[in-house]
Amino acid sequence: MIPDVPKSSDPEPGSFINHADTLASNPLGFQSINREVHLRIEGGRRLHGDITLKASKNAAVALLCASLLNYGLTRFLNFPRIEEVTRIIEVLESIGVKINWRDSNTLELRRPKRLMLENLNEEAARRTRSVLMLIGPLMHDHAEFDIPYAGGCKLGERTIKPHQYALEEFGVSITATEKRYTVKVGKKAPGEMTLYETGNTVTNNTILAAACMAEETFIQAASCDYMVQDLCYFLQSLGVEIEGIGTPLLRIRGLPKIKKNIEYTPTEDPIEAMFFISAAVTTDSEITIRQVPFRWIALELTKLKKMGLKYTLSSSYKAANGYVDLADITIHRHWGKLSALPDKLHPNVWPGLNPDSLPYFVPIAGVATGRTLIHDWIYEQRAIYYAELSELGIKVELLDQHRVHVRGPSELIKANMSCPPALRPASLLLIGMLAASGVSILRNVYVINRGYEDLAARLNTLGASVEVFS
Template sequence: MIPDVPNSDSELGHFANGTDSIDPNLLDLQSTSREVHLRIEGGRRLRGEVALKASKNAAVALLCASLLNYGVTKFLNFPRIEEVTRMIEVLESIGVKINWRESNTLELRRPKELRLENLDEEAARRTRSVLMLIGSLMHDHLEFDIPYAGGCKLGERTVKPHQYALEEFGVNITATDKHYTVKVNKKAPGEMTLYESGNTVTNNTILAAARTEEGTFIQAASCDYMVQDLCYFLQRLGVEIEGIGTPLLYVRGLSRIKKNIEYTPTEDPIEAMFFISAAVTTDSEITIRRVPFRWISLELMKLKKMGLRYTLSASYRAANGLVDLADLTIHRHEGKLSALPDKLHPNVWPGLNPDSLPYFAPIAGVVTGRTLIHDWMYECRAIYYAELSKLGIKVELLDQHRVYVRGPSELIKADLSCPPALRPASLLLIGMLAASGMSVLKNVYVINRGYEDLAARLNMLGASVEVFS
């Protein structure tokens, strides 16, 4: 099991009286180590259009994958978020040359020899994504250390699936006091089955197979969006991959990869769910542009059965030419939504995405009836949903996995600190947008891990969100 690493995001105490107000349209959240907070004047209906950014989960996998390539890698329209910044700090510390260009283009040049002994442990411990470095580094290094992974605090999150998968490639992982020590005696597994269909473990396995010349059959692979994006990128590098979007992948790798490449990751379906939830909770009509709608098709169907009206435009291709997008308009419901008769629960794709599930909690607070949300994948995340009760949403915590949410609720203002998990923290922001009066959300680093320029983009929709420190 991963050790219980102390949360690095310190809680803010009582506010001092002269805080510094920051223009959210100019704020570069990656340039400051100060705690950043939001002041939200809620009770406003949103209106207008917002375009999605590329996804956090795809971006961090692509950064790890860039280490496989000895050529120049350029990622276009890359998200400038805290999680990406932490991974960039890690890569730069081991010798990768990284530059941000115009229009969020990120250019990476890896050296012939990486300096793994210089790895930035502080940055690495603030993200779980460092685990995916193992699948990339194992091809050129016989022994190295990876710090214990951080990220969202969602209970015990075992690394055993990574260990079991990479053992098939001759990788031995041993936990020490502060690190995982990785030793490599590389071999080709041929055919293998994953211990669980997790996203990061599937990505790690694909990265291990991407420079294994013999073909690898991977059974029980995750089919989720970030896995698909990684596969599409590796195909552009020349790796042969069959079965993308299915639980059975065939990967035939290359012994060495050196190619100058440009790739644009697909827009974030979970960010789409944030804006959908914000629109429904505030009873607003907005248009969300560039939605990878097939990756949230079940989520949209559930909302339709609640009574939500929405419109999808004709589909068009993402910039990578691989994924279908559409513009999604959420219409006002005017309080006419009803709770579903059965529970909401996550599953592997094409099931309801585990990161989409939390966004149904504030929605359940404004529909008529009682909704059971069963968040079975994580030991603790459902507990954070109970924080919505401080905003007036009726939440009954049944156990660490299940909550009942009863609506409709009259939301109220509050001053709260973000819980140490991205999606639960962003739920509080959604609730504050709907609650009349002035609310404060403290220490929003965890939200900035996954969402870019969120305050400014909400303000463009008619919200009133002030960033201050």
């Protein structure tokens, strides 16, 4: 049975304050979907100084979708202003959610009593795969609805079957029609269920489906990754009971109706930490990265240590949300003395090496002595994009669509290139250009701006020379 929409007599949980700094004012210059932005990089400079991480992209988009469960005022602090977030905000605004940036990184949201799904911004929705996570929240007060096909990085065939199988347990059917998914809901409590695939997005969707079920849901084979944990912590703050956070076994008892004023700060981005680590290593620089959720990249740091990298880890302290342990990491110069690992590098579910961390080992392997086998088995085509680093002088041999050999050390050279249609491979080109002597051009960096906030300016604070132009 679909729960009733809250009655108009329900007291409003708090006033929504309008401010001049709205999304429409675009104070940080978000890139238009149709406007190309490029970078001019004067490379060969050694980086120095310190940089503070922004909040996680992958956690942020899940939290935006989760805000639809709350009829109260949701306020996110230190929220990333990136293109991926902007696309989801455009979708939410189009269906009636009131959204306001109180300052550069404080975001307020309040959903209406009735969402206007017929007005959904399809152009924005098709630019991100995160729209799939709208199904979990929307199933609680809509018997039938459509969402456009999901977009995002072009990394080969990415099936939604795991989402279909998981949500079927809640009485949801998803049918693919022309350019959209039709969702029909006959809501039921699944009790105990096992996910078909241990993926982050499907785990989040399943958690969001369980969050408004009064009956207990037991989920087996859940992802334990950082964005899943962040979503769980947020839902706990709303009053949802969740046991087993950080394990593949989740026990959830939800609330049929959530109406609460809440303030939550997502945790800093471990993948952004890996970007800056890779940039420091590839340019043989010493920098300090602050507010790193170091336990979420523990294996990555161990691999780097075995390659000969020296780094210093500060004492740990809690993130602003009170849950996650952070530390400051200083990456020291390696002076060209890194060695390739004797075994392959490959991703796995947490606590394995994160799939989004793996690409950042490609330029690192390019400055290490020896040959490194990188096996990116999760995505069908991402390894193909790694071969583009060859244009910058890194010796990359493509073995098949999943595996590359990287031989180092390489002397990096300048280049004029366009970004591939995938976030992490595109950012690798930027790292390579930072290390290459001379002026390089990186064209159409929209895909990088999907995941990294104000990256050119932040790199320039570290001594880089990166100019944005269009």
